[in-house]
Each structure stands twice: as C-alpha cells, then as structure tokens.
Amino acid sequence: MSLYQRLKRDLQRGRFAPGSVLKQTELAEHYGVSRIPVRDALQRLKSEGWLTGHGKRGVAVPRFDAREVEDLYLMRLRLEPLLQELAAPHLSGEILGRARDILQRMETEPALTAAEIGALNWQFHACLYRAADRPTLFATVEQLHRQCERYIGYQSRSLDYQDTSQREHHEILAALERGDASAAARLLEQHIGNAGRLLVDYLRAATR
Incomplete structure (x- = not known):
C-alpha cells in the first residue's frame, strides 16, 4: 500500500481529527518514510479535497461542512x-x-x-x-x-x-x-x- 493510500485510509478512519494541522516531519516519522513521499502524498490529497491549505505551505484536515x-x-x-x-x-x-x-x-x-x-x-x-x-x-x-x-x-x-x-x-x-x-x-x-x-x-x- 502506497503512502498516499495509507494516509487516505487513516483520514477516512478519523486517525487525524478535523481541524488538525499535518506536519511533514511528523508524518515522515510516523510512517517511517522520507519527507519527499510525504510532500507528494499531501499535495495529491489536497488536490482531491481531503486536505486544505494552512498558512504558507502547510495543510490541515478540513472540518466537516x-x-x-x-x-x-x-x-x-x-x-x-x-x-x-x-x-x-x-x-x-x-x-x-x-x-x-x-x-x-x-x-x-x-x-x-x-x-x-x-x-x-x-x-x-x-x-x-x-x-x-x-x-x-x-x-x-x-x-x-x-x-x-x-x-x-x-x-x-x-x-x-x-x-x-x-x-x-x-x-x-x-x-x-x-x-x-x-x-x-x-x-x-x-x-x-x-x-x-x-x-x-x-x-x-x-x-x-
């Protein structure tokens, strides 16, 4: 299972609460990967609406709307x-x-x-x-x-x-x-x- 799929699964399961900010360094450590695949997965999930922008380059889990x-x-x-x-x-x-x-x-x-x-x-x-x-x-x-x-x-x-x-x-x-x-x-x-x-x-x- 790719990092993108793992992150998407965890988002859908509620592993990251709506409104929480996701940091590349923490995710890389959690999933045991480098920051590059984390960055790519986050960009893809953001483009699909699973994540939203936060600050200049950060991402957050959108609240249910x-x-x-x-x-x-x-x-x-x-x-x-x-x-x-x-x-x-x-x-x-x-x-x-x-x-x-x-x-x-x-x-x-x-x-x-x-x-x-x-x-x-x-x-x-x-x-x-x-x-x-x-x-x-x-x-x-x-x-x-x-x-x-x-x-x-x-x-x-x-x-x-x-x-x-x-x-x-x-x-x-x-x-x-x-x-x-x-x-x-x-x-x-x-x-x-x-x-x-x-x-x-x-x-x-x-x-x-």
Missing part, C-alpha cells in the same frame, strides 16, 4: 440519474451481472473497512454509468464521488447507514434488470437524496 455536503448531493441529484438513464439502454446482462457481483461482495465480506465500502459503492455505480459512453459527464460524476469520499467513513461510523444503502442498491439494480429506466432513476435520486439529507441534518445538529 454541512454546506459542502449539501452542495455535493444536490449536484449528484441532478447528474447521476441523468447519466444512469443514458446508460440504461446499453446495459447488457454481463454489465448487470458485474454490478450484482459487487453488491454480493459488499455483503459477504464483513471485515471491509469504510474506505473499502466506499470504493465498492463507487464501483457499483460506475459499472452502470460507463455504459452511457459519456466521458465528460462520467468524469464530472466521478470527481463528485471523490469529493464525497472523506464523509463516507464518518457516515458509516456515526449513522450506521450501510444496510439501508445496500437495500437501495438492490432496488436500483432490480429496476434496471427489468428494463424500467425511469423507476431506476427515481430510486437513484431517492438513494442520493436520503443519504445526503441525513448527513447534512446530522452535521448541522452536531455544530449547534
């Missing part, structure tokens, strides 16, 4: 059902089978970390979305998922939402398997909206 979560899920609400509907006419039995295999893995491997669950969640949706052959739209949706990643571990730990999310995944897939693209889009919209609103309400209540 209810407004950011709301913006992200509102954008996903508009774009992902559209992308899925564009993909629906091109979904083969093979693609649908791969999507079902991903869901099965999420259920049969109880030791999965929050980061691994988040990665499989994206793999499930991406498996379906790629069939649309809309690379620009797909890339935009993929970037939104990357920006959501840092909240997944928090949501999984604090809201115990995985069972609900998984049930909704199966409902979306079942609608696509029976050829009902409109129903699948509605279910996807509910899936994104319910999870987003729940997390926004939780974060707002936590900061009162």
